[in-house]
Amino acid sequence: MSFSPSAPAPVDHGNLGPRRYRTINWVGLWTLYSKEVRRFMSVATQTILAPMVTTLLFLAVFVLALGHAVDQVGGVAYMSFLAPGLIMMAIAQNGFANTSSSILISKIQGNIVDLLMPPLSPLERTVGMAAGGLTRGLVVGIATWVAMLPFAEMPIAHPVFVAYHAIMASLMMSLIGVLAGVWAEKFDHMAAITNFVVTPAAFLSGAFYSAARLPPFWEQVAHANPLFYMIDGFRYGFIGHADGSLTAGILIMLGANAFLIWLTWRLFATGYHLKA
Amino acid sequence: MDAATIQNPLRARRFGAVNWLGCAHLLRRQFKSGFADWHYTILGPVISNALYLLLFAVASSSLTRLDPKALVGFIAPGLICFAIAERAFEVSGANLIFEKHHNTHTDWLMAPLTATERAACFAISSTLGGMTIGAAVGLMTLLFARPSLSAPGALLFFAVATGMMHGLIGTLLGIWAQKWDQYTALHTFVLLPLAFLSGVFAPVQQMPEAAQALIRLNPIFYLIDGFRYGMIGEAAADPMVSALVAIGMNAVLFWWVHRWFRTGYRLKS
Numbered sequence: 001m002s003f004s005p006s007a008p009a010p011v012d013h014g015n016l017g018p019r020r021y022r023t024i025n026w027v028g029l030w031t032l033y034s035k036e037v038r039r040f041m042s043v044a045t046q047t048i049l050a051p052m053v054t055t056l057l058f059l060a061v062f063v064l065a066l067g068h069a070v071d072q073v074g075g076v077a078y079m080s081f082l083a084p085g086l087i088m089m090a091i092a093q094n095g096f097a098n099t100s101s102s103i104l105i106s107k108i109q110g111n112i113v114d115l116l117m118p119p120l121s122p123l124e125r126t127v128g129m130a131a132g133g134l135t136r137g138l139v140v141g142i143a144t145w146v147a148m149l150p151f152a153e154m155p156i157a158h159p160v161f162v163a164y165h166a167i168m169a170s171l172m173m174s175l176i177g178v179l180a181g182v183w184a185e186k187f188d189h190m191a192a193i194t195n196f197v198v199t200p201a202a203f204l205s206g207a208f209y210s211a212a213r214l215p216p217f218w219e220q221v222a223h224a225n226p227l228f229y230m231i232d233g234f235r236y237g238f239i240g241h242a243d244g245s246l247t248a249g250i251l252i253m254l255g256a257n258a259f260l261i262w263l264t265w266r267l268f269a270t271g272y273h274l275k276a
Numbered sequence: 277m278d279a280a281t282i283q284n285p286l287r288a289r290r291f292g293a294v295n296w297l298g299c300a301h302l303l304r305r306q307f308k309s310g311f312a313d314w315h316y317t318i319l320g321p322v323i324s325n326a327l328y329l330l331l332f333a334v335a336s337s338s339l340t341r342l343d344p345k346a347l348v349g350f351i352a353p354g355l356i357c358f359a360i361a362e363r364a365f366e367v368s369g370a371n372l373i374f375e376k377h378h379n380t381h382t383d384w385l386m387a388p389l390t391a392t393e394r395a396a397c398f399a400i401s402s403t404l405g406g407m408t409i410g411a412a413v414g415l416m417t418l419l420f421a422r423p424s425l426s427a428p429g430a431l432l433f434f435a436v437a438t439g440m441m442h443g444l445i446g447t448l449l450g451i452w453a454q455k456w457d458q459y460t461a462l463h464t465f466v467l468l469p470l471a472f473l474s475g476v477f478a479p480v481q482q483m484p485e486a487a488q489a490l491i492r493l494n495p496i497f498y499l500i501d502g503f504r505y506g507m508i509g510e511a512a513a514d515p516m517v518s519a520l521v522a523i524g525m526n527a528v529l530f531w532w533v534h535r536w537f538r539t540g541y542r543l544k545s
Contacts, residue, residue: 045461046461046464050465053465053469057468057469060473061472064477064482064483065332065351065477066332066339069339069340070340073339188313192316196323204327204330210339213339214334214338
């Protein structure tokens with residue numbers, strides 16, 4: 001039996017031929033995104049309701065402990081100052097939690113191939129994952145905001161700032177979550193990152209106090225924390241008062257996100273910690 | 277040879293009123309799982325509580341004319357108490373669910389232990405687990421607050437009562453819950469709000485009448501108030517009342533755990 005390379009038998013592939021995409025695989029991208037969203041929506045009690053309740057508890061605790069002794073911060077009552085910061089903390093922590101847990105659990109359970117095998121480009125993977133985390137952050141943010149309305153006075157002074165900082169912060173933390181998920185190999189690693197990096201950065205970001213009233217050294221420390229700009233700009237959108245520079249905040253968020261998208265894209269492209 | 281003097285190695289083992297050897301083994305097993313990754317279980321609460329104190333110190337000194345030392349001194353006992361409670365709850369509750377999922381709880385269901393012995397071992401291991409974390413968090417608070425110990429006896433009593441009560445609640449929840457979701461849901465939506473709204477962060481006397489009345493229905497309020505009395509000598513409720521509430525709650529919970537262990541509710545099919 002011999003094969004003649006010059007005369008291949010004509011094969012009719014019918015519908016079984018390789019699928020063709022244009023520049024972007026929209027079906028694949030949408031599938032990845034909906035998988036990421038369904039993953040947290042199916043356990044909404046834990047992923048949306050729980051952070052909402054914890055954030056409300058923080059509001060209650062700080063207002064009870066300090067509210068009576070604070071005259072005004074940034075021209076508003078302490079509760080109105082505190083509320084936007086707490087919403088932003090919830091957005092940031094949940095954006096991070098969504099992507100980091102998704103990737104780490106997939107790695108541990110072995111179903112990370114579902115992310116690596118489909119015909120998605122590294123950039124499409126980056127966008128699909130990040131958009132999932134972005135959605136979780138925004139959903140938690142909106143839920144928390146609605147839950148706070150009966151308690152705190154929250155007029156929105158600059159809606160564009162609210163939207164810009166909510167989206168950019170959620171996106172940024174989702175991308176950092178992807179990086180953390182790719183890097184971590186055990187749940188211990190992730191718990192360490194959450195407890196020793198993300199939570200301290202969120203707590204010491206100026207959500208609970210005004211960085212402008214800190215001693216100069218600590219004000220410098222606050223300004224070195226990217227979460228400070230998220231919270232400061234977001235709060236400006238509500239109360240119309242900012243502790244730091246708004247332009248710097250906008251540019252830092254834009255730059256950080258551009259850099260993180262590039263980095264995640266590169267990691268997915270090389271398969272770092274994902275492909276053996 | 278007299279029949280009674282023959283040592284038959286295969287005869288049934290005899291215990292006195294209490295199977296001490298069995299209890300010691302169950303306790304050792306509980307401690308092993310409770311302290312499996314101790315560096316993390318200790319470091320986590322120490323760091324997060326240090327963050328709380330730092331936040332309160334910074335927020336109060338930059339925003340108010342309150343004395344940060346006094347505020348931190350007031351909050352610290354509540355946080356220590358809270359750390360004891362969380363860990364005690366976890367040692368029994370999380371461990372039980374894990375064992376149920378892996379079917380290793382048969383190890384101690386099969387062993388010749390009475391329901392009371394099992395309940396006591398769960399209570400003791402979670403109390404000690406909680407108090408270890410409490411001690412670590414307590415040492416950390418010395419970085420922020422002046423050391424004070426106005427009634428050591430009361431402090432020890434309420435530390436034990438807090439650990440035991442949460443250990444027993446954790447045991448009940450661990451027996452009842454079939455999924456992690458149920459366990460975390462009850463923790464987030466019931467236990468956490470009860471603990472946060474129990475006067476940990478602000479004196480009850482400052483709150484509105486209605487809030488005060490509600491807080492006095494919260495058993496955790498009495499534990500934290502009594503514990504704080506042991507440290508700084510200030511209390512919103514009479515420490516004797518708090519002690520009675522603590523003893524009553526623990527007695528009821530202990531009876532309940534004992535009952536579930538005896539009937540095998542959700543443990544034996």
